[in-house]
Amino acid sequence: MGGLLFVLPPALGRAKAEARAELIRAALEQKLGESVETHVAANYADIEERTASGEAQLVWAPAGVTAKLPAARAVLTIVREGQTNYRSAIVARKNASLRLAALVGTKAAWVDPLSAGGYLLAIAKLRAEGIDPAKTFASQIFLGSHRAAVEAVLHETADVTAVSSHKMDAASMAEKLRWYAGPAGDKLTAIAFTESCLNDAIVLPASLSEAKAIALAQKLVPTTPSEIARSRLLSALEAEGLVQTPLEEYHRLAPLLTPPPAEDRITLTPPSRSSRPSWH
Structure with a gap:
């Protein structure tokens, strides 16, 4: 497989998740300048496995999955309704x-x-x-x-x-x-x-090199109002922004998410x- 693999959860329902996946693929390819393949996970355990194995380079991870990750290069919490x-x-x-x-x-x-x-x-x-x-x-x-x-x-x-x-x-x-x-x-x-609880997040797994993770994060996170308004990725995520969050903040949720x-x-x-x- 060439390019990047982006994994997203099935919780939207299969058909809507697959339609969302195509929007995300197009947005990421435009933003990152490289080919992207998307995969709608069979279930949340599938997301966890593909993240841990290094098979996926970009993961739309629910909070319960993110809280279980032992490590990650970056966690970009999704902002919705003005809240993380x-x-x-x-x-x-x-x-x-x-x-x-x-x-x-x-x-x-x-x-x-x-x-x-x-x-x-x-x-x-x-x-x-x-x-x-x-x-x-x-x-x-x-x-x-x-x-x-x-x-x-x-x-x-x-x-x-x-x-x-x-x-x-x-x-x-x-x-x-x-x-x-x-x-x-x-x-x-x-x-x-x-x-x-913290919102779901875009996770850059620990399997990525530090240089690659930094480059991806810089391209993924819009920093100006005009970038946010034009972001096809945020539109596909039905989101208002991405905020970098220490993985430890998700780990603190473990008592709630066990x-x-x-x-x-x-x-x-x-x-x-x-x-x-x-x-x-």
């Missing part, structure tokens, strides 16, 4: 009138075992409230994308899920749920918010890629 941090909202149907204290026997749909916004932050919140997910939920399932998890709640095959949100006020949350689910988002409500033991998860087989919803 977000929270996870635990979401249910409005007509179910659920509360955290009344989840016994309900079903949960999550994104991925390594998804901060779609699983790990929510699990940490439940445990902080004295709720044992393994003993509380009748079932838990990983569906691979935020859209698929939200649809499971809307279709009543699950009762709760978790989605990322930068703001906690009612109007912002309603807008975010419509962003995830379209007009059907109005049928959903947040029943709790988690602790804050997956529960496998035996504490009741998981079902996720649907095949072809059956996964394609909208975010």
Whole structure:
């Protein structure tokens, strides 16, 4: 394989992630002046493996994956809605009138075992409230994308899920749920918010040479308002900027982002890629 390999997460849903990948490829080739191949990861573990192996030179890494990296040449945190941090909202149907204290026997749909916004932050919140997910939920399932998890709640095959949100006020949350689910988002409500977490990041893996990493970072990070406005990469990421962040700041999130033991998860087989919803 020639050129650079850019790996991105599947959490947008397969079709949208692949469309986003093409936009990113074109933007990077223009910005970096070299050929780029993009790959939509099968799951978050796939991102972790390709980063650790040195196969990928550029990685769009969720916070849960970034926090587990032992080293990196650079971590460029993505800025959205003017913030480098977000929270996870635990979401249910409005007509179910659920509360955290009344989840016994309900079903949960999550994104991925390594998804901060779609699983790990929510699990940490439940445990902080004295709720044992393994003993509380009748079932838990990983569906691979935020859209698929939200649809499971809307279709009543699950009762709760978790989605990322930068703001906690009612109007912002309603807008975010419509962003995830379209007009059907109005049928959903947040029943709790988690602790804050750093956004996902563009990671330059430790396998890169220092000189190559410095050159890439200098080209990737726009520094003036006009560069930000014209950046095709930021547009493809639906972002407002990239901020270089010490990897240690993600490591500090480890207590929030540590997956529960496998035996504490009741998981079902996720649907095949072809059956996964394609909208975010």
